[in-house]
């Protein structure tokens with residue numbers, strides 16, 4: 001690229017106040033198929049968008065990134081059409097860019113702090129990250145970096161979600177013998193069973209798993225740790241010296257309202273696991289059944305609710321409602337998911353809350369009784385608290401109801417490990433580098449923090465990998481291990 | 486992959502398989518179950534452990550061919566392999582007896598399979614075990630000899646009178662309780678309606694009653710809630726809180742309705758499969 005061309009592109013980039021839009025399937029079409037919604041940038045679009053970045057010296061965007069990707073550097077590489085370099089920069093701190101580019105809440109992180117967002121839209125950092133990762137995938141097998149020579153230490157990673165996968169990859173690079181144990185028959189955690197194909201194609205999860213296999217990570221599926229082995233047995237019989245627990249937040253919460261066990265009522269976990277992991281969306285080829293009514297209501301306002309609603313549409317529901325007790329602005333879901341859901345025809349019933357599910361004589365859902373809400377004083381979280389409006393009850397006719405109000409930690413492993421301290425909600429207690437109450441045992445991700453994000457789980461996995469390295473091959477000694485009250 | 490090391494037909498559409506699964510075999514206890522998936526297109530189905538051999542690394546299951554997956558399973562032969570075999574799942578309840586040292590085990594239909602390891606365990610613990618087992622008719626009554634070996638007294642019932650008492654297991658249970666209520670507990674395993682009848686019958690005698698729930702499951706690890714049941718004011722997950730649990734407060738009507746959630750879809754899967762294999 002000539003200097004002159006650079007100048008021209010820079011000028012043009014500055015004038016563009018909006019993000020280059022990403023091509024996607026038309027809402028009417030995509031609302032009935034499971035293919036990925038956005039197609040991603042072409043190289044031309046990516047370069048054009050990259051030139052919107054002004055390469056700030058203090059790069060505020062980086063502070064918003066939980067794993068501190070060198071954002072200006074990777075965008076700079078795209079400006080110069082050095083796509084491989086761009087991927088290399090990202091991968092220095094983020095092992096799963098194809099995933100993060102698609103599912104991170106960028107508007108709350110890097111893009112929130114982007115200087116360009118002060119006037120106009122921020123740089124589309126997420127879309128560029130996704131572009132770089134997809135570009136690499138198109139080139140064929142990903143480059144497998146050389147790992148350090150085997151150091152003779154054996155580490156077990158329990159739970160194959162994004163946190164566990166990140167931790168495993170980092171440790172393999174450092175020369176550890178790493179074994180990942182997963183309760184399900186496939187890798188990925190929520191990336192596999194929760195987030196649907198149309199948002200995160202499972203090829204990507206397969207690709208990342210394959211990459212880790214090439215790094216030498218051993219995967220063991222169908223292993224419910226706690227039941228099949230206790231940590232102590234793994235230590236004594238299998239010779240594991242350290243552990244990373246990343247078992248996630250897999251316990252579905254219900255609303256504890258009347259009628260919740262009627263037929264046609266699902267937890268989002270059940271509904272999404274049937275559809276995604278067990279592929280119930282393809283009944284001609286897969287046996288696991290699922291069922292969605294003509295009129296489906298989903299309660300909740302997060303990503304899980306959006307995913308459930310959009311999956312219900314794709315499974316053939318005529319009308320899909322999202323019932324949420326606060327307002328649009330307060331919904332915790334990613335902006336893009338809310339927009340996509342709205343475009344696809346999901347009917348948002350805001351400031352309403354279900355109070356009872358009504359059934360017919362055969363035990364199937366026939367309606368949901370809701371009450372209207374208004375916003376009152378701010379609560380502890382600073383959000384205005386929704387309060388019911390007396391006498392405003394009404395019935396919404398539905399035949400399927402999906403509860404997507406959140407998940408708690410699965411108690412299975414903690415229950416089998418009495419020395420492992422948990423807090424009053426059942427989350428494993430861990431310090432800032434992931435150390436738990438048992439020496440040599442680290443934990444991170446949703447099982448520690450409660451349901452959070454993919455990138456935060458990855459960040460925790462990364463920090464714990466460093467901690468494990470320090471513990472087994474560095475300065476940290478058993479006596480440094482913190483005491484937990 | 487998990488190899489099938491032996492197969493045996495116990496009755497019409499009822500089979501016993503021994504599966505090589507050393508890690509499961511080492512740990513699994515009476516009352517716990519496994520989930521299996523035959524191939525990548527298959528469903529995960531729960532089956533109770535009937536026997537296990539830690540040394541040989543095998544787990545024995547017994548199943549009745551009732552739908553797509555169990556029919557497909559029944560066609561497999563010694564040497565074939567299963568894609569997934571997950572366990573142990575479920576809670577182990579140590580039901581060691583109490584002051585009376587006497588217990589009753591009731592089994593109905595395919596429920597006699599999960600009953601066997603339980604009564605065997607009671608027997609080994611030195612309890613006096615009275616067994617009541619039943620089936621529709623003689624040729625589908627399974628495990629009579631094995632259960633007999635673990636019981637001090639065994640009563641047999643068939644609905645059609647082709648063997649033993651002509652009538653239901655609950656008739657015999659009532660007779661026994663009328664004679665004496667000096668039992669530590671009754672354990673009833675079988676179709677939900679049988680368990681409900683037994684539970685209702687036992688209640689007024691003040692003897693604790695355990696049952697084993699066969700709700701529809703997806704993961705079997707407590708992450709989906711498909712298997713939930715109402716127990717008094719609480720909601721429990723049969724896969725982790727059970728499958729065995731105290732029966733007194735279980736809402737069986739709700740559980741039975743929930744078991745019928747997918748009848749149409751199950752029928753479709755079965756028809757599609759039968760067409761595929763040309764039957």
Ligand SMILES: Cc1cc2nc3c(=O)[nH]c(=O)nc-3n(C[C@H](O)[C@H](O)[C@H](O)COP(=O)(O)OP(=O)(O)OC[C@H]3O[C@@H](n4cnc5c(N)ncnc54)[C@H](O)[C@@H]3O)c2cc1C
Nearest residue numbers: 159161163183189190194225248303445446452453454457
């Ligand atoms: C439907 C849905 C949509 C979401 N959308 C987004 C999004 O758009 N963006 C975003 O950033 N975040 C999103 N999240 C949240 C995000 O997926 C999680 O925060 C993240 O996956 C947590 O990662 P983790 O590594 O802690 O565990 P998980 O991904 O939960 O994985 C834990 C794994 O451990 C396994 N496991 C559990 N117990 C055991 C055991 N005893 N033995 C062996 N294995 C065990 C589980 O089977 C699972 O595979 C979403 C979550 C859901 C449910």
Ligand SMILES: Cc1cc2nc3c(=O)[nH]c(=O)nc-3n(C[C@H](O)[C@H](O)[C@H](O)COP(=O)(O)OP(=O)(O)OC[C@H]3O[C@@H](n4cnc5c(N)ncnc54)[C@H](O)[C@@H]3O)c2cc1C
Nearest residue numbers: 530531532533547548549552553554555699700701702751
């Ligand atoms: C903890 C537990 C232990 C079990 N142990 C045994 C056992 O030892 N031997 C045995 O023969 N059966 C057992 N079952 C029942 C067995 O899992 C079902 O018969 C099997 O899943 C049917 O699958 P299918 O595809 O062949 O039939 P489908 O066509 O799916 O169903 C046929 C009928 O079986 C019932 N059913 C379907 N899915 C399930 C399910 N996931 N759980 C329970 N019932 C279901 C329904 O009433 C349905 O109408 C157990 C179930 C549970 C939950």
Ligand code: SF4
Nearest residue numbers: 053054056061114115
């Ligand atoms: S804040 Fe925005 S413009 Fe500045 S370096 Fe980061 S992405 Fe580029």
Ligand code: FES
Nearest residue numbers: 705707709710724
């Ligand atoms: S089967 Fe999913 S929670 Fe029990």
